[in-house]
Amino acid sequence: MTVRTIASAAIVFAALALAPAARGADEKITHGFLATGAETYIVDDAGKVTWRYAASTRDGWVLPNGNVLLALSKSKDFPGGAVIEVTKDGKTVFEFKGTQAEVNTAQRLAGGNTLLTEAGDTPRVLEVDPKGKIVVDVPIQAQTKDHHLQTRMTRKLPNGNYLVPQLLDKVVREYDPKGKVVWEVKTPNMPFTAIRLKDGNTLISCTWGNLAIEVDKDGKEVWRVGTDDLPGKPLNDACGCQRLPNGNTVLTSYRTAANKTKLIEVTRDKKVVWTYTDARPSGIHHFQILDTDGKALEGAPMR
Incomplete structure (x- = not known):
């Protein structure tokens, strides 16, 4: 192989390596997703x-077995909301009915238990467990004048604690299993x-602020993106958020309309x-x- 051939091969290899970035820049990425x-x-x-x-629904996951775990909004059949697991043909294989105002979180844990939050006079x-028996009950230190704006996407962390966004309190808190606050950060919205x-950083979406921030372990903001940073100001109520493996x-944009x-x-x-x-x-x-x-x-999905 000549030097020229080697050089040409290197150029081709470099071009192929850069191809995904170029395609992404042209907004030709595709995604499949679950929407709630x-x-x-x-x-x-x-x-x-x-x-x-x-x-x-309020929250949901496609589980490894193909079933879907959903946090149901309050309704006639579920006045306090619920968490259910359903098969793709609609059969319910797990159900837990909320006992207070709302259920706003669902997360299937590694051991098979299901995490949820209840909003109400006693937020928790x-x-x-898989039979619907409560095995952990962690109180949340949140305002009680507006149940709907107490908490949203609570997640259990690898260290066994719980990361809880508290809307009207404008704070994200990390609770240990006994309900003690071990970390918190105030949010701009x-x-x-x-x-x-x-x-160790924490990515936070802020609803009516139409933005997301990332803070370090000390609560210092290290990154932010808001609707004013984006063409056409597309964010209107930035509720759900996910960090992808590519960073x-x-x-x-929850408060949006058709064809937006x-x-x-x-x-x-x-x-x-990418947009949808x-x-x-x-x-x-x-x-x-x-x-x-x-x-x-x-x-594991980071959401």
């Missing part, structure tokens, strides 16, 4: 709806989703690389990005 909110559905990476559930984080990242951030941006993916330097729009009159409350370009995301 006024409508509950799964969309594949071609934009086709592949599954629906006929209920309004619960873990229930009502926090909705809080994600503890692998480096990009996806946000919802519902989901948007931005890079660290705030470049828009449809004709539904309602936005997306929260979501789970399932794949990129047809390939399932690796690792």
Whole structure:
């Protein structure tokens, strides 16, 4: 092989290595995802709806077994909300009915228990076993004058603590299993989703602030993206949030309308690389990005 041939091969290899970045810059990324909110559905990476559930939902996950875990909004059948697990054909295989005003979180834990939050006069984080028995009950130090604006996307951390966004209190708190606050950070607007990242930072979406911030272990803001940073100011009620394995951030625009941006993916330097729009009159409350370009995301979803 000549020097020229080697050089040409190196150029081709470099071009191939750069191809995904170039394609992303042209906004040709595709994602399949689960959407929760006024409508509950799964969309594949071609934009086709592949599954629906006929209920309004607050939170949800596609589980490794293919079933879907959902936090149901309050309704006639579930006046205090609920968490259910359903098969793709709609069969309910797990159910826990809320006992207070609302259930706003659902998370399946590694040991098989299910985490949820109850909003009400006694706000709390619960873990229930597969038979629906409460096995952990953690009180939340939150205001009680507005149940709806107490908490949202609570998550259990690898250290066994619970990360709780408290909307009207404008604070994200980390509670230990006894209910003691071991870390907290004030937020510029009502926090909705809080994600503890692998480096110890915390990514937080702030609903009516139409923004997301990332703070370090000391609560210092190290990154921010808001609607004013993006073309057309697309964010309107930035509820759900997910950090992808490539470092990009996806946000919802919940208070939106038909044919407006519902989901948007931005890079660290705030470049828009993907958006999702449809004709539904309602936005997306929260979501789970399932794949990129047809390939399932690796690792636990950070959402």
